[in-house]
Amino acid sequence: SQQGEEDPQALSIQEGENATMNCSYKTSINNLQWYRQNSGRGLVHLILIRSNEREKHSGRLRVTLDTSKKSSSLLITASRAADTASYFCATTGNTGKLIFGQGTTLQVKP
Amino acid sequence: ETGVTQSPTHLIKTRGQQVTLRCSSQSGHNTVSWYQQALGQGPQFIFQYYREEENGRGNFPPRFSGLQFPNYSSELNVNALELDDSALYLCASSLWWGNTGELFFGEGSRLTVL
Numbered sequence: 001s002q003q004g005e006e007d008p009q010a011l012s013i014q015e016g017e018n019a020t021m022n023c024s025y026k027t028s029i030n031n032l033q034w035y036r037q038n039s040g041r042g043l044v045h046l047i048l049i050r051s052n053e054r055e056k057h058s059g060r061l062r063v064t065l066d067t068s069k070k071s072s073s074l075l076i077t078a079s080r081a082a083d084t085a086s087y088f089c090a091t092t093g094n095t096g097k098l099i100f101g102q103g104t105t106l107q108v109k110p
Numbered sequence: 111e112t113g114v115t116q117s118p119t120h121l122i123k124t125r126g127q128q129v130t131l132r133c134s135s136q137s138g139h140n141t142v143s144w145y146q147q148a149l150g151q152g153p154q155f156i157f158q159y160y161r162e163e164e165n166g167r168g169n170f171p172p173r174f175s176g177l178q179f180p181n182y183s184s185e186l187n188v189n190a191l192e193l194d195d196s197a198l199y200l201c202a203s204s205l206w207w208g209n210t211g212e213l214f215f216g217e218g219s220r221l222t223v224l
Contacts, residue, residue: 031211042114042200042215043153088152092211097166098143098202100152 006104019076021104023089116216133201142184145200
C-alpha cells in the first residue's frame with residue numbers, strides 16, 4: 001500500500017519557472033525522502049529531511065516538512081528541460097522500510 | 111551511477127512460468143530491498159533482505175520469494191506468473207540503518223507477462 005500521496009499527479013511548466021510538488025502521508029515518520037525517476041529507469045535520491053527538521057535546501061531544491069499536517073513539499077526553482085521526470089516522496093517509519101507515494105510527473109517545456 | 115546492477119534488463123514470459131531476477135548491490139551495502147513498479151504507479155515494497163535473511167515483507171503473495179547471498183547480492187523469484195506481474199522490478203541497496211536511510215537503485219528489470 002502507498003504511504004504518501006503526491007499532488008498534483010501531473011505538472012507542466014515552462015523552462016525557468018518554479019515547480020512545486022506536494023506529498024501527504026498517513027503515519028508517523030522518521031524521515032521523508034524525495035526521489036526522481038527518468039522515464040522507465042531507476043530512482044535517484046534527491047534529498048532527505050528528518051522528522052525534526054522543517055526545511056532543507058540542496059542546490060535548486062527546497063523541501064519543507066510539516067509533521068503536524070503530515071505533509072511535505074518539494075520546490076524546484078528555475079526549472080530546466082532536463083528536470084522533466086517523475087518525482088516521488090517516500091517515508092521511513094519505525095519499520096525502517098521506505099514506502100513510496102504515487103508520484104508527480106513533471107514536464108518542463110523548453 | 112549507483113553501483114547497483116540488475117539483470118536482465120528486459121524479459122518476456124508467459125503466464126504460469128517462473129522468473130528469476132538478479133541484483134548486485136553497491137559495494138559495502140548489506141541490505142537489499144526489492145520493489146515492483148507498475149506502469150504509472152509508485153514503487154511497491156516487496157521485501158527486504160539483511161545479512162541473508164528476509165527482514166520485512168510487503169503485501170505480496172508467497173510466490174514472490176527472494177535470496178540474499180554472502181556477498182550481499184540478491185535474487186527475486188516469482189513463480190506461477192500472472193499477467194498483473196508485468197512491471198518494472200527495482201532493486202535497491204543500502205546500509206542497515208545507515209546515516210541517511212538513502213536507497214541506491216538499479217535501473218530495473220522490465221518483466222512482461224503474456
